[in-house]
Amino acid sequence: MESNFQDSINRLSKLGLLKPRDIEILSKVDEACQELVSPEYEAYIERRFNQAGPKIISDYGLMGLPISEEFGGLGVNSLVHSLAMERFGQLGMGIVTLVDVHQFLGSLTVQQWGTKDQKARILPEAARGTSIFAYALTEPEAGSDPSLMSTTFGESDDGNSYILNGSKYLISNGSIARYLVVFAKSDFDGLVSSFVVDSRTEGFEVAMHLSEKIGLFTSDTALIEFHDMKIPKDCLLGIKGKGLSVAYSALLNGRIGIASGCLGVMEDCLNSCVERAKSRMQHGKIIGKHQLIQRHIARIAMNLESSKWPVYLAAMLKDELDRDPQDLMLRTRVDRQSATAKLLASTSAYDASDRAVQIFGGFGYSILSPVAKHLIDSRVARIYEGTDEIMELKIASSILGREYEAYK
Helix, strand or coil: CCCHHHHHHHHHHHCCCCCHHHHHHHHHHHHHHHHHHHHHHHHHHCCCCCCHHHHHHHHCCCCCCCCCCCHHHCCCCHHHHHHHHHHHHCCCCCHHHHHHHHHHHHHHHHHHCHHHHHHHHHHHHHHHHHCCEECCCCEECCCCCCCHCCCCEEECCCCCCCEEEEEEEEEECCCCCCCCEEEEEEECCCCCEEEECCCCCCCEEEEEEECCCCCCCCCCCEEEEEEEEEEEHEEEEEEEEHHHHHHHHHHHHHHHHHHHHHHHHHHHHHHHHHHHHHHHEECCCHHHHHHHHHHHHHHHHHHHHHHHHHHHHHHHHHHHHHHHCHHHHHHHHHHHHHHHHHHHHHHHHHHHHHHHHHHHHHHHHHCCCHHHHHHHHHHHHHHCCCHHHHHHHHHHHHHCHHCCCCCC
C-alpha cells in the first residue's frame, strides 16, 4: 500500500480502532485500486467515463462496503469506510464520486430510511454492484437551497401511484444508475418527499450527458428528466413530507466520503512530488534540494496531516451516532465535525494539488502528468455535497446556536 495510507492504518491499529477483518478488507481495496490505475488513467486521457471502474470494484466485492451483511454487504463501520475512500482518492475524484454516490448517498440512505421490502429488494443488488445508485437532489435553479426545487409529485387518478415531473442537473452516476434517490415537492402542499425509483420506469429520461465539465472526466454526470413518471407508492423513502431530513442525513454521510477521498488526493500529490523532486534536474542539481520546492512539499504534507485526523474523528463520531441515532446533541456534533472535515480536506486538497502542479512545472499543466487531474478534479470537492460557504455557515451556526442560522 502507499506509505501514507499504510501509516494511517498502522497508527489506527495500534490505537485498537481497526480489527484484523478491517485490515483484510482494506487490503482488498488496495488491490482493487492497483488494478484500477491503468483503466482510470486511460479513461481520463480520453475524457470519458471509466466503464471498468464499477466492474473492478464489484469483482473485489467492494460495492457494498457499508451495506449490512444481512443484505450481502461487508457491513464496515464509518472509519473503515473512510479509509477505503481515502485509498480510492489516490486514483482521483472520479472514482471517489462513483463510490461516494453509490454507497454514501444511495445505499446508506436506503439502509437508514428504507422499508424492509425496499432494503431486501434493492440492497443486495447494490452490494453486488449489479445495480448502481444515483442521488437526484440538485436542479438547474436549486443547488445549495433545495427548497427551491421545482420537481413535483402528485397522486395518480386512481390514487395508487405517484406521478413525478421535473428535471435534475449535474447528477453523478445519472446515466448508469438503476436506482435513484429522488427528491420532489408535493403539488398539493409544497412539502418535499424522497423516493427510491427505478430508472427503467417509463417516463425516466437521460436528457443529456454533461461533458462540458472542466474536470472529473471519468465520472458519469447527467441531466435527467421525469415526464409523468408513474411510480408505486411504496417507492416513498422515509416519511412523506420529510424528504429534506432524508437529504440532509445523506449529505452528512457523503461529506465524510468526499473528505476522505480528498485525503487520498493529497497522498497521491505528495507521493508524486517526492518522486519528481528526487529525479528532476534543474540549475545543476536535483530540484528536491531547492528550498522553495521543499517548502511546497512541506505544505502538502502539512495539509494532509492537518486534514487527516478531523476526517477520522468525523467518521468515528458517525459510528457513535449510528449506535444511538436519537442523541440529538451527538447529531449536532457529527454534523459540525463532518462539515469541518469536508471544508478542511477539500480546500487543503485543492491547495496541495496546486502546489503539486507548480513542482511539476510545465509538465504539471498537462493532463498526462499524474497531478493535473487532481487540480481540476479537487475543485469540485469544494462545491458538491456542500459548498465551502455552506460548510462555514453550518460550523458557525452550530457554535452560535440555531437562532443564528443564516438560512432555514
